[in-house]
Amino acid sequence: MAISQKMLAFAERSSWIRKMFEEGARLKAQYGADQICDFSLGNPDLPPPAQYQEAVRKIIDAETPGAHAYMANNGYPFVREAVAKQIGTEQGLVMGQGDIIMTVGAAGGINVVMKSLLDPGDEVIILAPFFVEYTFYVDNHGGVTKIVNTADDFSLDLAAIEAAITPKTKAIIINSPNNPTGQIYSAAELAGLGTILTKAAQTIYLISDEPYRKIVYDGHTVPSIFGAYRNSLIVSSYSKDLSLPGERIGYIAVHPEIEGKAQLLGAMTLANRILGFVNAPALMQRVVAELQGVTVDCTVYGRRRELFCKVLREAGYEFVPPKGAFYMFPKSPIADDARFVGLLAEQKILGVPGRGFGMPGYFRLAFCVEDAVISRSAEGFKKALAAAKKLA
Amino acid sequence: MAISQKMLAFAERSSWIRKMFEEGARLKAQYGADQICDFSLGNPDLPPPAQYQEAVRKIIDAETPGAHAYMANNGYPFVREAVAKQIGTEQGLVMGQGDIIMTVGAAGGINVVMKSLLDPGDEVIILAPFFVEYTFYVDNHGGVTKIVNTADDFSLDLAAIEAAITPKTKAIIINSPNNPTGQIYSAAELAGLGTILTKAAQTIYLISDEPYRKIVYDGHTVPSIFGAYRNSLIVSSYSKDLSLPGERIGYIAVHPEIEGKAQLLGAMTLANRILGFVNAPALMQRVVAELQGVTVDCTVYGRRRELFCKVLREAGYEFVPPKGAFYMFPKSPIADDARFVGLLAEQKILGVPGRGFGMPGYFRLAFCVEDAVISRSAEGFKKALAAAKKLA
Numbered sequence: 001m002a003i004s005q006k007m008l009a010f011a012e013r014s015s016w017i018r019k020m021f022e023e024g025a026r027l028k029a030q031y032g033a034d035q036i037c038d039f040s041l042g043n044p045d046l047p048p049p050a051q052y053q054e055a056v057r058k059i060i061d062a063e064t065p066g067a068h069a070y071m072a073n074n075g076y077p078f079v080r081e082a083v084a085k086q087i088g089t090e091q092g093l094v095m096g097q098g099d100i101i102m103t104v105g106a107a108g109g110i111n112v113v114m115k116s117l118l119d120p121g122d123e124v125i126i127l128a129p130f131f132v133e134y135t136f137y138v139d140n141h142g143g144v145t146k147i148v149n150t151a152d153d154f155s156l157d158l159a160a161i162e163a164a165i166t167p168k169t170k171a172i173i174i175n176s177p178n179n180p181t182g183q184i185y186s187a188a189e190l191a192g193l194g195t196i197l198t199k200a201a202q203t204i205y206l207i208s209d210e211p212y213r214k215i216v217y218d219g220h221t222v223p224s225i226f227g228a229y230r231n232s233l234i235v236s237s238y239s240k241d242l243s244l245p246g247e248r249i250g251y252i253a254v255h256p257e258i259e260g261k262a263q264l265l266g267a268m269t270l271a272n273r274i275l276g277f278v279n280a281p282a283l284m285q286r287v288v289a290e291l292q293g294v295t296v297d298c299t300v301y302g303r304r305r306e307l308f309c310k311v312l313r314e315a316g317y318e319f320v321p322p323k324g325a326f327y328m329f330p331k332s333p334i335a336d337d338a339r340f341v342g343l344l345a346e347q348k349i350l351g352v353p354g355r356g357f358g359m360p361g362y363f364r365l366a367f368c369v370e371d372a373v374i375s376r377s378a379e380g381f382k383k384a385l386a387a388a389k390k391l392a
Numbered sequence: 393m394a395i396s397q398k399m400l401a402f403a404e405r406s407s408w409i410r411k412m413f414e415e416g417a418r419l420k421a422q423y424g425a426d427q428i429c430d431f432s433l434g435n436p437d438l439p440p441p442a443q444y445q446e447a448v449r450k451i452i453d454a455e456t457p458g459a460h461a462y463m464a465n466n467g468y469p470f471v472r473e474a475v476a477k478q479i480g481t482e483q484g485l486v487m488g489q490g491d492i493i494m495t496v497g498a499a500g501g502i503n504v505v506m507k508s509l510l511d512p513g514d515e516v517i518i519l520a521p522f523f524v525e526y527t528f529y530v531d532n533h534g535g536v537t538k539i540v541n542t543a544d545d546f547s548l549d550l551a552a553i554e555a556a557i558t559p560k561t562k563a564i565i566i567n568s569p570n571n572p573t574g575q576i577y578s579a580a581e582l583a584g585l586g587t588i589l590t591k592a593a594q595t596i597y598l599i600s601d602e603p604y605r606k607i608v609y610d611g612h613t614v615p616s617i618f619g620a621y622r623n624s625l626i627v628s629s630y631s632k633d634l635s636l637p638g639e640r641i642g643y644i645a646v647h648p649e650i651e652g653k654a655q656l657l658g659a660m661t662l663a664n665r666i667l668g669f670v671n672a673p674a675l676m677q678r679v680v681a682e683l684q685g686v687t688v689d690c691t692v693y694g695r696r697r698e699l700f701c702k703v704l705r706e707a708g709y710e711f712v713p714p715k716g717a718f719y720m721f722p723k724s725p726i727a728d729d730a731r732f733v734g735l736l737a738e739q740k741i742l743g744v745p746g747r748g749f750g751m752p753g754y755f756r757l758a759f760c761v762e763d764a765v766i767s768r769s770a771e772g773f774k775k776a777l778a779a780a781k782k783l784a
Contacts, residue, residue, distance in 0.1 A: 002595065002652025003659040004511045010666070011658055043462045047455070056452050056675075060445055068636045070435045104496055104640065104669060111668035115532075119396045136666035140507075203394065244460045246674030248496065248640075260394025266403055267395040274402070274528035276503035277496060281673045282638030283448075 010136075020341070024350045031348060037377040039365035040350040042179060042327065044243040046296045046368070052242060055290040059283060068282050073273040074265075075102025075251075075280055079289040086292040087234065087253045090213075091226040095256055101268050102280035105250040106211050108272075109235040110137045110173070113207055113252060115275055116267035117170050118143040125164055125172040127156070129329065129359035131179050131209075143170070147358055153320050154183040154329070158192045165196070171205040172197070176222060177212035180357045180364040181329045182322020184216065187223035194229035203259050206232040211250075212325035214241035214295045217302050220323040226255045233258070238288050240325075241295040249284035301326050304367045307374050315381040328365040329354070333388040337363050343387045347380030402528070412733070416742045423740060429769040431757035432742040434571060434719065436635040438688045438760070444634060447682040451675060460674050465665040466657075467494025467643075467672055471681040478684040479626065479645045482605075483618040487648055493660050494672035497642040498603050500664075501627040502529045502565070505599055505644060507667055508659035510535040514562040517553065521546070521721065521749035523571050523601070535562070539750055545712050546575040546721070550584045557588070563597040564589070568614060569604040572749045572756040573721045574714020576608065579615035586621035595651050598624040603642075604717040606633035606687045609694050612715040618647045625650070630680050632717075633687040641676035693718050696759045699766045707773040720757040721746070725780040729755050735779045739772030 003011075020040070028036050059067070074080065080097035088095035103109035114124070120142040126134045128149045138145045148164045151157045161172070174193075176185045185193075197204045208225040213236065216222065225232050237250030252268060254261065272279065279285075308328055309321050319330035332340040337353040337360050344351055344363075354362030367374060395403075412432070420428050451459070466472065472489035480487035495501035506516070512534040518526045520541045530537045540556045543549045553564070566585075568577045577585075589596045600617040605628065608614065617624050629642030644660060646653065664671065671677075700720055701713050711722035724732040729745040729752050736743055736755075746754030759766060 002656045003508050004514075006511070007508055007659040007662065008655075010662060011655070014662070041462075045458070045461070047457065048460055053452055053455070056448065060448050060452075063439070063445070065439065066437070068440055068638045069437070070433075070637045107668035107670050109668075116395050116399055119398070122396075133666065137668065140667060245462045246460045246671060248670060248673050263400075263403075264394045267399040270399065270402060270406070274525065275532060275667070276499035276501075276529065277669070278499050278640060279638060281640050281676065283675070284673065 020352070023345055027345065027348060027350075035348055037349045037373050037380065039367065039369065039377075040352055042366045042368065044240055044245060044296070044326075044368050045370070046243050046300060048243045049291070049294050049296055051291055051294050052244070052287065055287045056283070058290070059286045067286070071279055071282065073279055074269045075100070076285055076289075079285045082289040082292050083251055083253070091224045093226050093256060095253070098265070099254050099256050101252045101265065101272060102285050103235075103250045103252055103272060104277040104280055105239060105245070105248040106209055106235050106237040107133065107137070108248065108277050109237070109250050109252045110134070110207065110209065111140060111275060112268050112271045112277070113171075113233060113235060114138055114141040114143060115271040116264065117205060121168060122170040123166060123168040124170060125161065127174060129154070129180050129354060129357035129362065131175055132356060132358070134173055144168075150183070154178065154181040156185055156189040156193060158189070158196060161193065162196045165200055165204070167202065169200065169202070169204055171207055173207045173209060175209040177216060177322070177324025179212065179325055180327045181320065182325045182327050183320070184220055184222055184323040187228070190223055190225060190228035197229055197231070203231055208232060208234050210234055210236045211240045215298050215301055215326060216324040217305055218323065222324070230255050230257055231259050238291075242288070242291060243296050244284070247281065247284045249280055249288055251280075301367070304369075304371055304374055307371055308365070308367050311374060311378045311381060315378065316385055317381065326366060326368045328367065329362050330365070332361050332363050333385055334392050335361055337361055340384070340388055343384045344380070346387070347384045349377050349380045349384065412744070415737055419737065419740060419742075427740055429741045429765050429772065431759065431761065431769075432744055434758045434760065436632055436637060436688070436718075436760050437762070438635050438692060440635045441683070441686050441688055443683055443686050444636070444679065447679045448675070450682070451678045459678070463671055463674065464661075465671055466661045467492070468677050468681075471677040474681040474684050475643055475645070483616045485618050485648060487645070490657070491646050491648050493644045493657065493664060494677050495627075495642045495644055495664060496669040496672055497631060497637070497640045498601055498627050498629040499525060499529070500640065500669050501629070501642050501644045502526070502599065502601065503532060503667060504660050504663045504669070505563075505625060505627060506530060506533040506535060507663040508656065509562050509597060513560060515558060515560040516562060517556055517564040519548070519566060521572050521746060521751035521754065523567055524748060524750070526565055536560075541751075542575070546570065546573040548577055548581040548585060550581070550588060553585065554588045557592055557596070559593065561592065561594070561596055563599055565599045565601060567601040569608060569714070569716025571604070571717055572719045573712065574717045574719050575712070576612055576614055576715040579620070582615055582617060582620035589621055589623070595623055600624060600626050602626055602628045603632045607690050607693055607718060608716040609697055610715065614716070622647050622649055623651050630683075634680070634683060635688050636676070639673065639676045641672055641680055643672075693759070696761075696763055696766055699763055700757070700759050703766060703770045703773060707770065708777055709773065718758060718760045720759065721754050722757070724753050724755050725777055726784050727753055729753055732776070732780055735776045736772070738779070739776045741769050741772045741776065
């Protein structure tokens with residue numbers, strides 16, 4: 001056997017996702033990519049803001065000596081200071097560079113946190129439906145994932161979370177605005193969560209994964225997690241708000257008064273190094289320092305959301321309109337969500353079954369695509385629903 | 393306890409390194425940084441070649457749509473093709489994009505290989521003196537490090553390697569040109585290693601970590617690893633030959649006929665994703681595609697090597713002149729290398745004890761510093777040796 005047993009199992013487990021992508025590729029080859037309505041990928045299609053190009057040019061022109069050398073594993077102090085200032089403003093706290101570690105995206109950041117916290121068998125609570133990568137990030141470092149469902153409207157089910165806490169619970173990961181639901185947890189929900197976690201016999205760290213914080217609709221905002229709970233960490237990136245996912249630039253921000261702060265920051269800095277990230281990419285660190293508070297034009301995503309809600313509503317689908325992020329998570333008209341996604345594919349529409357997010361009976365549609373693709377999909381959504389009703 | 397038991401132990405284990413850095417920082421604060429001869433860090437000080445700036449400007453000016461979006465987890469096909477062509481030429485084989493995975497530096501690449509290969513308790517052989525990070529990379533993914541010493545001149549001790557192979561041996565990591573010794577393994581040594589590994593009952597993968605391949609002296613070259621052994625992988629980066637260590641851009645290249653190729657490449661692509669790297673930084677992928685075959689001006693390192701050899705020889709130290717990389721690894725004049733490094737510090741010279749590389753009784757000096765620093769250190773090296781002789 002060339003590879004490890006675990007990776008072999010992972011490869012098999014993810015084979016239906018690969019099949020789905022292969023089916024999508026086949027449809028695109030057969031009909032032409034412009035004939036397919038591809039809502040399967042959460043890959044931001046807006047260009048980075050114009051300030052991005054300016055920032056890169058300015059940094060390259062400056063040719064600062066050592067600008068591409070190794071720096072401290074937690075990142076450049078001046079970059080961490082800029083990030084701390086912005087997050088402090090958003091969270092309503094005074095923060096400094098010592099509260100920030102620059103990371104290789106939020107994915108790198110969550111792995112760093114898991115590596116730092118978890119002893120073998122420690123439990124991490126995640127909320128369904130969930131970003132499937134969390135289960136890998138916990139497993140990578142010897143942890144055990146405990147899945148707790150959210151409520152019917154995808155808000156927090158506080159009683160269920162409280163019931164899931166055991167003496168082995170070390171952390172809980174939340175994601176708001178949420179992928180795949182677009183839900184934002186309210187200040188009251190977060191306060192309730194903070195109360196529950198505070199009551200636990202041991203320290204439980206709350207990890208808030210917030211890459212969609214700036215992508216919100218209808219005047220919704222994302223409440224402060226640091227205001228709700230002291231033992232919390234924000235792990236985020238510039239992948240969505242600056243449309244730079246391929247550049248792998250993110251950060252970990254800790255509550256300035258988090259328990260075991262010095263030890264935790266030391267461990268995370270060491271984990272950033274020994275997991276092979278070493279440091280967040282140097283040039284992109286300098287770039288994001290220049291772009292604090294800048295975001296892509298979210299009105300574009302807002303317009304598409306309106307359009308998509310209209311298309312799905314008129315076609316007769318049941319869904320909770322997203323408050324943020326760029327996903328719809330409608331109910332599948334038949335129990336078998338994978339089968340329904342197949343019916344959509346027959347209409348040249350690509351989505352992802354809810355089971356890919358730990359919640360069968362739903363499906364996810366990403367609207368980081370041109371408006372025209374959404375409009376063009378309207379007839380297909382109606383036909384797929386009609387086909388589903390014949391099966392039911 | 394805030395952090396995991398393992399990270400706590402790691403933090404304590406590395407505390408003497410921290411102490412050393414703190415001592416260095418204290419000396420710099422006391423006497424001024426320009427008064428300290430700091431040979432402690434392997435952080436390339438040459439600027440990237442001029443073509444680097446040009447490449448970044450060209451890419452930013454082109455504003456290719458989606459240039460910063462997610463791509464396939466193994467990297468852009470055109471980048472992998474460019475890398476494959478260059479490595480194929482160096483290794484004397486026809487290679488294609490399917491043989492390459494772009495990674496977050498070589499450190500990211502080795503973690504990806506370990507994650508893909510290791511079942512719990514699998515053994516990985518590394519050769520002392522070694523880059524200390526290897527021990528973490530193996531442990532991160534449940535493996536066990538087996539340390540084998542090299543010969544007196546730091547060449548391969550083939551008999552010792554053969555003796556260390558057990559039914560649990562899954563891989564061996566070599567590093568040539570070597571950090572910390574500057575040794576390059578000859579074609580005959582590599583052929584001998586290939587023969588030993590081929591004789592083993594199970595498949596043993598040979599991982600060749602080669603970031604210093606282009607930094608060689610006196611007409612030395614680095615022999616082809618793919619020519620020596622079929623089940624080999626090259627893991628490398630542009631950190632040293634393009635002076636871009638902070639940008640975290642590297643790759644894994646597999647022998648085109650490596651055993652279990654499809655499964656191995658699939659696992660490594662998945663590992664790149666689930667470990668949180670996701671993909672190598674997009675902009676830097678595009679940059680290195682433009683810079684294949686370009687290197688920093690190695691004659692600068694060559695000049696410093698000459699100078700440093702002269703300084704140490706005249707002071708009376710015993711050492712093997714490095715064939716490549718930018719390190720000297722002299723014998724400590726007293727058995728206690730940490731104590732001797734302390735004597736050097738009294739002369740305002742910073743080095744690293746050999747025990748930091750699994751080989752007490754030596755010390756490492758990195759010469760990625762200005763020539764003047766090397767010249768200025770001459771007296772200090774003489775005085776430290778005299779002080780050591782009084783102790784012995």
